[in-house]
Amino acid sequence: MAVPSEQVIKYLQQSHDRIFENNRAWAEEHRKKNPEFFTKLSAGQEPDYLWIGCSDSRIPAEAITGLGPGEMFIHRNIANLVCNTDLNVMSVVNYAVRHLKVKHIVVCGHYGCGGVKAAMTPKDMGLLNPWLRNIRDVYRLHEAELDQITDEEKRYDRLVELNVVEQCRNILKTAAVQQSYAKNDFPIVHGWVFGFQDGLLKDLKINFEEMLKGIQKIYDLSAE
Amino acid sequence: MAPISFTDAIERVVAGNRVYAQQTAEQDPNFFKTLATGQAPEILWIGCADSRIPETTICNCMPGELFVHRNIANTVHGNDLNAASVVEYAVAHLKVKKVVVCGHTKCGGANAALGDADLGETLNTWLHPVRELRRKHKIELEELPDDDARSARVAELNVHQSIEVLKQHPAIKKAIHDRGLSLHGMIYDIGAGHLKLLEEAGGKKSNGLWSADH
Structure with missing residues (x-):
């Protein structure tokens, strides 16, 4: 060299x-x-929150929420994805819910996400293909809505939001969350998006109860 | 357990964010505008999900400085696509200059790896390589005075192992060769609040900060 x-x-x-x-x-x-x-x-540690956010350097979870050391358990990956077969994120969810008994799980995306952008670029991204494929799947699930948005920037923004919603759904599909909620009435899952323009968090106001019910029609793992 | 109010906990975070946004904008009105233009972090931080180690806070860094992956016991497995994707994006696309793996004392994962208690299939599988480290270093660990010391040593060994795995990542191999990317192992002492550099993991002693070329 x-x-x-x-x-x-x-x-x-x-x-x-x-x-x-x-x-x-x-x-x-x-x-x-x-x-x-x-x-x-x-x-x-006895954190109340589990945060699943993007690796992006501009979103240090504790700093932007004003929380101190000891308050928030953190997993960060490319585009804040929760994949069913990913042992990494599943271990985090498992430990946070079953062992630390967190009360809230926050999935936080952000506008201008490079991962989401890369996923929608018609290009072979090599090693990143399988990971980013999950975002293309989110697009396909919401194709009708997204295709109607003509402004490209706005379409990306909406995809960022829908990606968060789908990842919240993926968390609800886990046995750990379903069983803990049946027993303890927690954790509650929240979907948020961070905006660089103003540094503020936007609550996507996910209806947790309704989403869980919808999920359990097919993905019911609540019986131990 | 003290009764918890769900709404209060969430309201607290939302209020905390408002204070953060306001204070930051007051200090530097252009802060968020600049942030919105993109990121160019120099460091990829691979740390533990543990709530007590907010990387940007403990390093007194600003948003935009550390690209972050945090998982249970800051473990990098050769077959984990999650961490591998983070590394690929950070090294091949953002072109970070340094990769840090930071373990810590009092780590729940390292502690759990001192024994073979059943943590459920998911966590058993995830922690398997760390438990293997304990078996491999049995004699050394047994000589240590107590479990705190043993789990601290397991945390160190795990950082070294994660770095060994990272060295095999194609983007890292290439970046070491082409532009002198370097890897650094650290341990954060929770009881003191201090970061310690692990020399043998690719720090100053072995080959200089910038030439992990081997």
């Missing part, structure tokens, strides 16, 4: 060191404010 120049090396070193300097400053600040802060965290 080409040997990086002195300048590049210096820059990389600085951007790397910055993380550690920032981290030390952050820890020091919290210890000053509350000497017990880290000791308490060390004892365990």
Whole structure:
């Protein structure tokens, strides 16, 4: 490989060191404010929320919701997908629902999602094809509605929303969520979208009860 | 358990978001406008889903700086398409310069891997490679004073293993060769709030920060 120049090396070193300097400053600040802060965290976690969001660097879940360490269990992947055969996300849902007993599950998409855009690009994306295929499937499920939207930007925005709705549905298809809800009346599943224009979350106002009933007509796994 | 109000918990987050949006816009009126134009993160962060490690917060970073994948016990499996897709997108398309795998002390996944308790098929399967690590390093782990130390060591070993798996990802192999992408292992100490760099995972000692070329 080409040997990086002195300048590049210096820059990389600085951007790397910055993380550690920032981290030390952050820890020091919290210890000053509350000497017990880290000791308490060390004892365990009892988050009320599970967040399933996009990997996009612009949406740090805790920061944009004003939550502190210990409050939100997090899974982030490309385009906030919940795939039935994906052991990764299924392990997260399982652990959060069955072991941590979270009260809310939030699926949060965002407008201008690169994953959604890439999925709708007529191009071979190699390794990403199978993952992004799930988004094309969302389009196909809602083809009639989406095809009617002539403005391309608005059509993408709507696809982002519909993708969130479908992922909420996928969460409801799991035995963990169905069984916990039958027993405890939680978790409740929410679908939200984050907008970069104003930094605000939009609630898609999913009717959880109705959606669950609809799902269980075919996907009923509530009997243990 | 204290009675919980469902609405309050959600209202709290929604209100928190409003405060965030308002404060951020007050500090920098162009912040969200700039954010909307795109992302160019330098770092891909692969961390644990654990609620106590909000990566952007603990690193005092800004939105836009860390591309993030978080799962149970920050584990990268060779056959996991979820993490592989994140890596592909981050490395081949966004061209991040560094990949960080961050484990942590008091990790529920690492703790569970110290034994063979039945966690259900899904989690048993997901944690299998971590439990295999425990078996492979049995003697070393047994010499440690307590389970806290053992699970911290398992977390470290797991970070190293995830990095080994990442090195085989085609996009990473290519980026290491073509443009000096580097991989870094870290452990976050929950009780102290500190990040620690694991040297042997590709840090300073082994081959420099920018030349994981081997």
